Amino acid sequence: MLLNNLAVLVLAGFVGFVVLSRVPNTLHTPLMSGTNAIHGIVLLGGLIVLGLGTEGVFNKILLVIAIAFGTVNVVGGFLVTDRMLGMFKEKPGRATRKEDDA
């Protein structure tokens, strides 16, 4: 099981490596933010450990905080990335600017 997981790990590493091999400078910040959102996947760890049963109040508190942290990471990450990328979008009115006649 571990060994098969290692194969998965190595392959995923290659995917990440190859995908990022050529990216324009301007997209660095949104990319950092987008990959940041993806590692919010840690949320799943909290769900599993808490959901499949844990002992004691202290553990439950730790895990609720972990889930909250993970959720902040996920929703905040994707939303902020979207806002950043929104700034790059082509705006409709570009071709006909009012200021041109001024």
Place this chain on the structure above:
Amino acid sequence: MLLNNLAVLVLAGFVGFVVLSRVPNTLHTPLMSGTNAIHGIVLLGGLIVLGLGTEGVFNKILLVIAIAFGTVNVVGGFLVTDRMLGMFKEKPGRATRKEDDA
């Protein structure tokens, strides 16, 4: 086990897909030849089925042929690819051509 293998399958597919996303036209033929050599990996299937024991002479004949086929695929594939690529290499004498003085 199957499911874990499926994860590996999907990831490997993505790697192949992403790596090939941008390649110069001139390298198409060597690339075809190189990937062709890589699927010579089927040789391993022959080694495993024959090596771990098989019944009957006919099966053994089938598998020896399979191993021979796989080996042709592997050694022939890598050698031919290398020969093709050899044609692309920068030759040393380019800067000082004899014909230039003719």
Place this chain on the structure above:
Amino acid sequence: MTTVAVVGYIIAFALFIVGLMGLTGPRTAVRGNWTAAVGMLVAIVATLLLPGMGNWWLIALGLVLGTVVGVPAARRVRMTAMPQMVALFNGVGGGAVALIAWAEFRDTAGYVAEPLHVAVASLFAALVGSVSFWGSLVAFGKLQELIATRPVTLGAVHRPLTAVALAAALAYVVVIAAGGTSGWLIVGVLLAAAFFGVLLVLPIGGADMPVVISLLNAATGLSAAAMGLALDNTALIVAGMLVGASGSILTNLMAKAMNRTLVSVLLGGFGGAAVAEADGPGTGGMVRTTGAADVAIQLAYANRVAVVPGYGMAVAQAQHAVREMADLLTGSGVEVYYAVHPVAGRMPGHMNVLLAEADVGYEALKDLEESNSLLPRTDVAVVIGANDVTNPAARTDASSPIYGMPVLSVDASRSVIVLKRSMGSGFAGVDNALFTDPRTSMLFGDAKESVASVVEELKAL
């Protein structure tokens, strides 16, 4: 894992990969981001469908808490504060990993009953998660200017102390892996890692922060992958490693764009302690000042004008006024281009974002290389709140802390106009001989106001 979960996870990570591929292209980036988000939703639902799930109220509590905090934070943050927001989101991700590892340790009372690789993976996750959490908090503090932006160190003991913190964390890890079961051991790992994280990031200059955040981002990804190995969870392994690998490459690309190596970033930032105090104009040359009317005339009679935006344009939110000025000039036959340095502002692409917001077309934006070949044939270079990215010392003065950074050679143009509020230095905290160059005139004041007055004068011409 059940079939449903595994199939769900495969779909989820396929969506992550497709999303990531989308994020690398300007046209597909928005869709890519949402594709990854859908992948996350699939992964969460697949997990909630695992047989035997319980503690539903607590799970709901965590999810709601996170949403209630995360959504408004992401919605309200100003563009200029995005980098620290990313740092914060990254930190909580690392914190989650650390907390889960902690809870798991307490649940199993040490890892004695677990195979070794589970113990190793969990401890790696705890250590790296904690480093990432505390390191990101310090990075946040620096960018938000709650902590001094300049490199902060504890003097000569700083580096040894950092090494001791790391060694202590590793020692706890070894004790636990060897069979230690006391609950304090894992707290020891987390605390020592926290000290290490804080000490690691404190001495790094604010200018290098984006690189550090990217590095911590990759670290959080790796800790998530380790957590996945410990929990035997494919989604965590793939997504974590995806971020670990892509984040590492990205860190490298960003460091390269600033002409820095990762090692030099980690060993202490731009403008280390030695030059941190150089705040006033130290080169001692004469400073020429000018007024909006003169600037307008100079621009109107130029053939080619370069606009060089920097962090000050972002602070003043002057981008709209700048575009208006450029449009007026273009309208009267002047050729205008924007010379955009890759690390102008406080995050890569900062200037592009702001100029795009102000509807400036892509064609008018010239990158570093193009700009440097155009500048010698440019009549007027208008520097708007930029400083370090125009500093000729980076080319000429080997003793300068920014020596070697590629800069915009505005001093090659016929004349230079610099718009800023004072003779104050920029992010790197070093003097700029450009301001005392005989061909340079300064137009002091807030960039937005200065540009607005130039626009008025241009209209009056």
Place this chain on the structure above:
Amino acid sequence: MTTVAVVGYIIAFALFIVGLMGLTGPRTAVRGNWTAAVGMLVAIVATLLLPGMGNWWLIALGLVLGTVVGVPAARRVRMTAMPQMVALFNGVGGGAVALIAWAEFRDTAGYVAEPLHVAVASLFAALVGSVSFWGSLVAFGKLQELIATRPVTLGAVHRPLTAVALAAALAYVVVIAAGGTSGWLIVGVLLAAAFFGVLLVLPIGGADMPVVISLLNAATGLSAAAMGLALDNTALIVAGMLVGASGSILTNLMAKAMNRTLVSVLLGGFGGAAVAEADGPGTGGMVRTTGAADVAIQLAYANRVAVVPGYGMAVAQAQHAVREMADLLTGSGVEVYYAVHPVAGRMPGHMNVLLAEADVGYEALKDLEESNSLLPRTDVAVVIGANDVTNPAARTDASSPIYGMPVLSVDASRSVIVLKRSMGSGFAGVDNALFTDPRTSMLFGDAKESVASVVEELKAL
């Protein structure tokens, strides 16, 4: 699998991936190929170390046989015969998969004791492997001109028959998956698939063969991956899928370079039955011939000359003479460039390979787009054994079978000189109006000899 095997396999596929990445760049390709070869060695050794391996003599026999056949074949094949060699190597790979599946079926006496996914994966491997084997043999036969290069069909029954063969193969698959155990069932799968493979490739024109070989290459990869699923072997899964995916993309890229879709390739090639007989000059215009001396004078007094190489240059091995001619011209102040069409010759990059062999610098090679913008400003275009890639009908005649293929517009240059042996047609078997264009002169003869005489005349000038 043992730890040794799995670790070996992980190293092996990592090397495959690194090698594949290397193969996509001109500078790293040679190293990439050998990296992948090392990966293969690691995978083989890891497999031989599996506990319980036996039948060593038979294994050695297979390996030696394969090496003895493969190495000389790869060493001796001429450059122009490379495509069919690749087809053959691909075919034996597919054949190996089919044979292994057959032996496995006989070993387990059907898949009754195996989980369903093993049966499905094995049968997929058998079917696709057999299609790939027989399809590749036909492709080899066509390229080696053992079978007619032109599309061959059995007339109206061809397509229905192809469908029946596929249906039969699938029917056998279903019977086996449902529990059939007779050894003839798997033979049925293999035979029906063989018919399907032959019928599929026969009607495809020789010009489309590289695309078909690439497709069969991807298919063999997929069959290897399926075999890996059946044998629970990570190396087979990863390597097979790697080739399956990259091969599919490559097939698409190659089809695109010829301006064809995969579907149109599979449904019947360039110059389908309708035009297959147009062999002589049918446009009926006047043909001007010229001599080596005149050509030399024309070239020497030109400012800019385009060399347009095609399959005929490869056949005549005229590349060295061509370079000598170009060097002489360059030496006397004429600007010479090579207009290289992506599918000139018989494989993608064929011309690049030959010209590189003759030491022509990269700078002198212009691709389709660049050439087409240069040709209108070119004095003389010298077409050396090219035909289809210069055919103006592709642009102008919607009824031509090559209509829509991007071509080199040599007819836009001031004058054209065509070097070929006769008025015969090229690969697509269609007439070329270029030869009767008033600005075209023909220099008949073997390309190498013609160019050599032009070189003599140039030296004598």
